[in-house]
Amino acid sequence: MLSKTIDAQFETRLTELKDWLAIPSISALPEHHADVRKAGVWAQKYLESMGFTHVEMTGTAGLPIVYAEHCPYPDKPTVLFYGHVDVQPADPLELWKTPPFEATIRDGKLFARGANDDKGQCMVWLGALQALKTVHGHFPVNVKVILESEEEIGGHAVDDYVKAHAEKLKCDAVIVCDTSMYNENTPSICTSLRGIVYTEISVQGGKTDMHSGHYGGVAPNPLHALTLLISRLKNEDGHINIPELYQAIPPVTEDEKAFWEADPVNFTQSLHEEMATPQLYGENEHSPYARTGLRPTLEVHGIIGGFVGEGSKTVIPAKASVKLSLRLPPGMAPQPALEALTKAVHNHMPQGYKVDIKTHGMGAGMATEWDNPYMLKARKAMATVYGKEPAPMRMGGSVPVCAVFDSVLKSPVLLVGFGLPDDDLHAPNEKYSLNQLKKGMHTMALLLEDLGR
DSSP: OHHHHHHHHHHHHHHHHHHHHTSOOBTTSGGGHHHHHHHHHHHHHHHHHHTOSEEEEEOOSSSOEEEEEEOOOTTSOEEEEEEEOOBOOOOOGGGOSSOTTSOEEETTEEESTTTTTTHHHHHHHHHHHHHHHHHHSSOSSEEEEEEESOGGGTOSHHHHHHHHTTTTTOOSEEEEOOOBOSBTTBOEEEEEEOEEEEEEEEEEOSSSOEEHHHHTTTSOOHHHHHHHHHHHHBOTTSOBSOHHHHHTOOOOOHHHHHHHHHOTTOHHHHHHHHHTOSSOOSOTTSOHHHHHHTSOEEEEEEEEESOOSSSOOOEEOSEEEEEEEEEEOTTOOHHHHHHHHHHHHHHHSOTTOEEEEEEEEEEOOEEOOTTOHHHHHHHHHHHHHHSSOOEEEEEOSOOHHHHHIIIIIOOOEEEOOOBOTTSOTTSTTOEEEHHHHHHHHHHHHHHHHHHHO
16 A cells, blocks of 8 residues: 555655746855755745644845644654755856756656665655555654755754754654765665764965076975875875874774675676776775775865966966865764874975965764664665665765764664665766656565654
């Protein structure tokens, strides 16, 4: 009955999702902040129509948060669903085959900005709840919902909200549908996220830019100093010369090691194809699984300084900077990582330069045990829908609020997403497989029904 109901209601859910996707809720652009609020109002009204007994939109120092709850059962588990209503900018618009905020279906996929990240993934659990209420007349468990508006800009409003309302948000498990699977034929559940520290390192040489003919040979060059610093922080073989990062790597189970070695999903080959590169770079002595989801990274995102315009200008710059981030092993706190990076910068920086380190953002990673009772039920539901046991998957990205849920609420965080690697989340032509959307609803409905027993 439940399965048939999900299938029968699917077109209705799809129409509703298209309406939500039509709102250009781009949090990065101030001119769209009214649209972000409009997307929050859409969610607020939708939750009210579903029968949640309490729904509110809360103002923050930034953009609002929508909270809802329906908790009538003193003897049943409480599940907290998290998602976000904001989306990335759609630029460059000329690369979209169809308008980014006019959801279009092609080849069994829904194309729109936010189709996957995260409105489409939110519809997974919204659709499951709708079907459960149709079949049973009520939700099978106590349900709480928190939808934020600043996920795409690294806002901290939701972190502050969770810390300030820990008692209100108290739950037995948090469910987040904002992750992906290895591929559509390999069900998988994310077991960990890496943390992040994003910095800008500025280096000052002389008091002003200098003529390279008059001063070349004796003048400090911040661009050269930065290249030396970067090469000392990270070797050609990919090893990072910050030992504290490696000391924080958590142990891996034997089952996970066996999965990595067997590589049944052809992960290595997929990486080659997705990146269109002849080889993988970095610590080749370690599995690509470990390098993309478990081990620390140090990446340079941009170098600023000197003359980069057309033609030539023989100048030695007075100042240069590099934007650099660390991805942290799951469970490592960002502040100690920043302190370790700062120490390493000062240890490896060539002499005679002034150095300033600015932090643009930090967040902790987190991990959930593969045999946690709630994870076991999620695995059971997914195996029922997909016909095979899901594989554990470590995600290299960061969703900092998940670490806040983990540390503040002390509840397991289940990262049960149904995206695919080629969904182009932040790129033109973002998409979401309708088959994955429907299977996600089936999986989530079975999970909630099981928890309700």
